[in-house]
Amino acid sequence: MRGVLIGVVGAVVVLGVAGAVAVPEAKEWFDGRHEQTSSYATGKKAKEERASVPRWLPDDAASVEYAMRTTGGERILKATLHDARLPARCEPLHGRKAPAPEISASWFPSGASDGAQGRCGSYYVSLEKDTLYAWQTHDDWVRDNRDPAR
Structure with missing residues (x-):
């Protein structure tokens, strides 16, 4: 026993x-x-090949890295900007705190939300020298894609 x-x-x-x-x-x-990652030479190529890449990304952005979750609206993006300025369609956060990205990749810094400087559409953005980091949360994606007729 x-x-x-x-x-x-x-x-x-x-x-x-x-x-x-x-x-x-x-x-x-x-x-x-449920995550997909892609690399593109330019912003224009990224937008041509993937409809979910934000339209505000400049066509001449270089070295674009993009990751998304296929089961929701979580997105992250990294790109080199030639003029080292946020795209014109972006607005400052005015002291609001950005949420942390909900997905990760080796090329996306873990503290990006601490340096958030603005919003471009439903994306939060941070600019470090000439490198743009952008992320979208699932909740922001839902709000951005909600049917306005409802």
């Missing part, structure tokens, strides 16, 4: 450790399945 008890306890411990490792990996795999 003691051998059976030790065996059951051992199995529970092994399964508990395996579950602690497998569950986070399964979540990461599941989340990753």
